[in-house]
Amino acid sequence: MPFYEWSESMSVGVPLIDSDHRALIDLINRLHDALEYGAGPSDMDQVFQSLVAYIEFHFAREEAVLAACGYPSLAEHRAEHDRFTADMRYTRDRYFSGGEAGLGPHLLAFLKDWLNNHILVEDMAYRPFLEGNAEVERAALRFGPGLSDPDPTPPPPRPAGP
Ligand SMILES: [Fe+2]
Helix, strand or coil, X not given: CCCCCCXXXXXXXXXXXXXXXXXHHHHXXXXXXXXXXXXXXXXXXXXXXXXXXXXXXXXXXXXXHHHHCCCCCHHHHHHHHHHHHHHHHHHHHHHHCCCCCCHHHHHHHHHHHHHHHHHHHHHHHHHHHHCCCCHHHHHHHCCCCCCCCCCCCCCCCCCCCC
């Protein structure tokens, strides 16, 4: 059984955003497996960097979709993304630079808990604003297709804003 599983209850009603969320969950599972099978810090870091790159790509897509829909809480949502990115980098630096072995499980728990809570609470809050809005699909597609089975290749660079 995977460390972290996506379920229909996590769907925000936008296939490309759901697809991103699945990809992030896959990468967290990959990080978990790397830790479980005793991968060294450099292998762990490689997976982690793929996760960071995908998170940044996903946040950019999601924020563009929310902007296209005139989501009223976009500023707060963006601030939450920024806070998470900063926390993630801080935790990552403690693990990879400080060599604190005990932080591996802590890092995984932090990533899983944050993403789970974010999807089910903050992301779910925008769902009613996106439903039936013709701009959603168009804005999401500007960032390319989602990756349902991400590989270690970094995702495409973050596109320029609207
Ligand atoms: Fe979000």
